[in-house]
Amino acid sequence: MNFLNPEALAFAVTLPVVVVFYLLKRRRIAQLVSSTIIWKRFLNETQANSPFQKLRHNWLLIIQLILLALAVFALIRPYFSGKSESGRFVVVILDVSASMQATDVSLNRFEQAKDEISKMIDGMYDNDEMILILSGGNTEVRQSPTSVKSVLRKALDQAKVTDSPTRLLDAIKLSKNLTLNRSKVEVHLFSDGVSSDLDAFELQDLNLVYHRLGEGGDNLGIVSLEVRSNLEQSDQQSIFATIGNFSTNVMSSEVEFFFNDQMIGSRRLTVGPTNTASLVFSANQSTNGVFQVRLKKDDVLQVDNVGSVMGLTRRNVEVLLITTGNVFLEKAIRSIVDADLIVKSSLTDSTPKADVVVLDSIRPSVWPSGNVMAINTQSTNWFQPSGLLEGPPIVDWKSAHPILRFVNFDNVQVAQAVNSELPTWMSPIVESPSAPLIAVGENNGQRAVWVGFNPLDSTWPLRVSFPIFIANAIDWLNPKIVTNLSAGESFSMRVSDKDSTVLVTLPDGEIIETPTVNNGELIFADTFQQGVYDVKSGTNEISFCVNLLDAVESAIESKDVLELGQYGKVEATVQLDSNKELWRWFAIICLLLLMFEWWFYHRRTA
Amino acid sequence: MDTLISNELMKRLEQLQLLARRRSKSSSKGERRSRARGHSVEFADYRNYVPGDDLRRIDWNLFGRLGHLFLKLYEEERELPVTIYLDASESMLFGEVTKFDFARQVAAAVGYVALCGFDRVTVEPFPLVDSQKSLAGELRAVRGRHSSIRFFDNLNQLKAGGAVDFNQALRLGAIKHRDPGIVVVLSDFLNLDGYEAGLKSLTNRGSEVHAVQILAEEELEPSTYGDLKVIDSETGAEQEVTFGKYRLKTYQETVHKYCHRLQEFCQARGVHYQLAQSNTPINDLLLKTMRAGGMWR
Numbered sequence A: 001m002n003f004l005n006p007e008a009l010a011f012a013v014t015l016p017v018v019v020v021f022y023l024l025k026r027r028r029i030a031q032l033v034s035s036t037i038i039w040k041r042f043l044n045e046t047q048a049n050s051p052f053q054k055l056r057h058n059w060l061l062i063i064q065l066i067l068l069a070l071a072v073f074a075l076i077r078p079y080f081s082g083k084s085e086s087g088r089f090v091v092v093i094l095d096v097s098a099s100m101q102a103t104d105v106s107l108n109r110f111e112q113a114k115d116e117i118s119k120m121i122d123g124m125y126d127n128d129e130m131i132l133i134l135s136g137g138n139t140e141v142r143q144s145p146t147s148v149k150s151v152l153r154k155a156l157d158q159a160k161v162t163d164s165p166t167r168l169l170d171a172i173k174l175s176k177n178l179t180l181n182r183s184k185v186e187v188h189l190f191s192d193g194v195s196s197d198l199d200a201f202e203l204q205d206l207n208l209v210y211h212r213l214g215e216g217g218d219n220l221g222i223v224s225l226e227v228r229s230n231l232e233q234s235d236q237q238s239i240f241a242t243i244g245n246f247s248t249n250v251m252s253s254e255v256e257f258f259f260n261d262q263m264i265g266s267r268r269l270t271v272g273p274t275n276t277a278s279l280v281f282s283a284n285q286s287t288n289g290v291f292q293v294r295l296k297k298d299d300v301l302q303v304d305n306v307g308s309v310m311g312l313t314r315r316n317v318e319v320l321l322i323t324t325g326n327v328f329l330e331k332a333i334r335s336i337v338d339a340d341l342i343v344k345s346s347l348t349d350s351t352p353k354a355d356v357v358v359l360d361s362i363r364p365s366v367w368p369s370g371n372v373m374a375i376n377t378q379s380t381n382w383f384q385p386s387g388l389l390e391g392p393p394i395v396d397w398k399s400a401h402p403i404l405r406f407v408n409f410d411n412v413q414v415a416q417a418v419n420s421e422l423p424t425w426m427s428p429i430v431e432s433p434s435a436p437l438i439a440v441g442e443n444n445g446q447r448a449v450w451v452g453f454n455p456l457d458s459t460w461p462l463r464v465s466f467p468i469f470i471a472n473a474i475d476w477l478n479p480k481i482v483t484n485l486s487a488g489e490s491f492s493m494r495v496s497d498k499d500s501t502v503l504v505t506l507p508d509g510e511i512i513e514t515p516t517v518n519n520g521e522l523i524f525a526d527t528f529q530q531g532v533y534d535v536k537s538g539t540n541e542i543s544f545c546v547n548l549l550d551a552v553e554s555a556i557e558s559k560d561v562l563e564l565g566q567y568g569k570v571e572a573t574v575q576l577d578s579n580k581e582l583w584r585w586f587a588i589i590c591l592l593l594l595m596f597e598w599w600f601y602h603r604r605t606a
Numbered sequence B: 001m002d003t004l005i006s007n008e009l010m011k012r013l014e015q016l017q018l019l020a021r022r023r024s025k026s027s028s029k030g031e032r033r034s035r036a037r038g039h040s041v042e043f044a045d046y047r048n049y050v051p052g053d054d055l056r057r058i059d060w061n062l063f064g065r066l067g068h069l070f071l072k073l074y075e076e077e078r079e080l081p082v083t084i085y086l087d088a089s090e091s092m093l094f095g096e097v098t099k100f101d102f103a104r105q106v107a108a109a110v111g112y113v114a115l116c117g118f119d120r121v122t123v124e125p126f127p128l129v130d131s132q133k134s135l136a137g138e139l140r141a142v143r144g145r146h147s148s149i150r151f152f153d154n155l156n157q158l159k160a161g162g163a164v165d166f167n168q169a170l171r172l173g174a175i176k177h178r179d180p181g182i183v184v185v186l187s188d189f190l191n192l193d194g195y196e197a198g199l200k201s202l203t204n205r206g207s208e209v210h211a212v213q214i215l216a217e218e219e220l221e222p223s224t225y226g227d228l229k230v231i232d233s234e235t236g237a238e239q240e241v242t243f244g245k246y247r248l249k250t251y252q253e254t255v256h257k258y259c260h261r262l263q264e265f266c267q268a269r270g271v272h273y274q275l276a277q278s279n280t281p282i283n284d285l286l287l288k289t290m291r292a293g294g295m296w297r
Helices: A006-023 A037-046 A059-075 A109-122 A149-158 A168-178 A327-334 A465-477 A583-605 B007-014 B060-066 B099-116 B130-138 B145-157 B166-176 B196-204 B245-268 B282-292
Strands: A029-033 A089-095 A129-135 A139-146 A185-191 A208-212 A220-229 A236-245 A251-259 A262-271 A276-284 A289-296 A306-311 A317-323 A339-344 A356-360 A371-375 A384-390 A416-421 A426-431 A436-443 A446-451 A484-486 A491-494 A502-505 A511-514 A521-524 A531-537 A540-547 A561-564 A568-571 B029-048 B070-078 B081-087 B120-126 B182-187 B208-215 B226-232 B238-243 B272-277
Touching: A037 B238, A037 B245, A059 A583, A089 A109, A089 A168, A109 A129, A109 A149, A109 A185, A129 A149, A129 A168, A139 A149, A139 A168, A168 A185, A208 A561, A208 A568, A220 A289, A220 A306, A236 A251, A236 A262, A236 A289, A236 A306, A251 A276, A262 A276, A306 A531, A306 A540, A317 A327, A327 A339, A327 A356, A327 A465, A371 A465, A446 A465, A491 A531, A502 A521, A511 A521, A521 A531, B007 B099, B007 B282, B060 B070, B081 B099, B081 B166, B099 B120, B099 B145, B099 B182, B099 B208, B099 B282, B120 B130, B120 B145, B120 B166, B130 B145, B166 B196, B182 B196, B196 B208, B196 B245, B208 B245, B208 B282, B245 B272, B272 B282
Parallel strands: A029 B226, A089 A129, A089 A185, A185 A208, A317 A339, A317 A356, A356 A371, A371 A446, A484 A540, B081 B120, B081 B182, B182 B208, B208 B272
Antiparallel strands: A129 A139, A220 A236, A236 A276, A251 A262, A251 A289, A289 A306, A384 A416, A426 A436, A436 A446, A491 A521, A502 A511, A502 A531, A531 A540, A561 A568, B029 B070, B226 B238
């Protein structure tokens, strides 16, 4: 069984009220009489003490019958037959971006938008349909098209504002797609118009109604935040912060710096109107931790007054080179600033304690489990060479690949290469006409770079591209976890324990259990809150920070006109037309009638 | 109550005579015609002379004409027992003029008319409490007009109170007073157990029964409205009732039905029925209603 209007169940509270009326002991007047025999007969005659009795004229009965008839009449949902037109198709786009948290209006812009949408739902006709789209960092269809107001209200109540920047374009495009081939379409955008991506949309014939929220006000916000290690002093970190003033007044604020919630310093900063100012703060850091910058300013948007950034102590990448002797390769690796090289002639341990293993012209007895660069390595479980290629020309290379950034093979000649068929998970990035020469790939989280020829059998080591390639390859084979994200960006990392589920603690304390994909890869996309997220996988713990850091979002001056594409302009509407239902008045009349009946009943017994 | 009936009313009552449809069956001599033969001036019949008869009663004129001896028979005049059953229960104490006072006045009037007619008057109050037993004894078998003052005095001293089993009281009275005569029942007839059995026991004795139902104004037209808890004065039983002016008519209909049912019952058994309201002038009842009802002439 379904209910069109389950909220009406609230009226069920009147049932116990009626029961209470009957439970209340009526104060009766004790009256001594000669005999109760007449009274008993009188009661017997006035009460229904037989299956049928003569119907007496009774106003109470008439009033109750009228009430019941009205209720039944309402329940059968009467209507006038006639030609009716199809209802409107209303698309409501609700901006849930950070700027909607601005308190320049009562409560905030978001709550005001919800109020307006709620009124709009109240004014819907029965044959109107509404769809609710939430537009923040992501676009989400919160409620598919429906005419059921209770469902729409429930979806609206569950909508929450996020700390992410605005991406109105996706929502408007989606609404256009949703309204194709439909008549009486209305697209209502409830937003402050603070969005940077509207230029890319041509309005054409979309019936877009822009409901402007907010008025604007003084706002000071952090628009960029970064932490960098001092190359000379490994325990020194520099925090770069840019503060923007988005008002027409000069604003100043105390800027406080925290490390793991411990205050480590503060600065006084004055920023000119519509201007930005930068700050650099140096701090000692011995362990990994979170640097936080806070503006002590009571402005209309608080969300951009805080920024957090992960500070990680510098750690060199350990490279294990297994070679019988290759001076070019050794030199190329040693030239990488943050790499520590260990050279061995053979590999006996399948799990060497190194970030990257480089196999140079040897065939290992065991294949290492970590990320590997295999140079001229033949007859392994991955590569089955079918012969040798003499003097293969390099005909193509994919310069877009990060490994081949700034790498040029124009003057490289190869004397001899292995003719090998690649495993399916590998793709060639440098090719000769008949066989791949260099290939890269990732198999179950293990990255591998394969070079199908001995560099010493080529002119490559003498070229500048060789050390660049090696540096790029070591960098690619040792991927860094991005720990500072913008709100709405997804966080990804590879966890060591493939089977365990990962617990992510959000800044508000909520813990989300997230399963891993692709043999231990965590992709966490619910990053709509600003702050520090803690990721726990088995015994390993890591944190990452999510920030707004969006100058467009911090510029909270709401726009009177939305400019879409080159020519499209949508002005903000002032008044929203809504249809007021009348059933409440009838319900009130029914209630008054009921009260009158109660009074009438008591008046006659008084 | 100082005097039950006024001197003026007494004078009017002295002119009345109780009507008895049936001849008296009493064994005591009196002034009422009876079926018995005896000594009086009223000729009744002849019968053949048998040896031993009083020769003074032989109709010698008839012997002269017919040559046979016949005895002249005369009607025996016997007394008429008048029994008044007076409801003295607690329920009779209601009314601005209490029903009991009204009933005593009626009893006094009936008794006085009977005493004036040389009839034997007995008042049976019920329930009979111990303190009233001697008084009730004084009210039994009172005869002669000269006894009227004492009769009134005793009647005046009666007190009402307590609960009564109406049927049982009349049944016992019928057993006690075997001689059929005129029986007057003065009561409100508001009894949970009914009144039928009691009245039947009286009519079964061959008495000429007069039932006078006395109700107070409050019982006919209650003036207390609202949510009431009515308490029975005799049994203490409680009954919750919501009563308002709008239900007065229905209530009066109920009372009317109750009285009408009693009247029908009385008519079916040859009982004279009268309804009286305790606050109405007693003269109207005695000299108009009861006269029209065949109580006296």
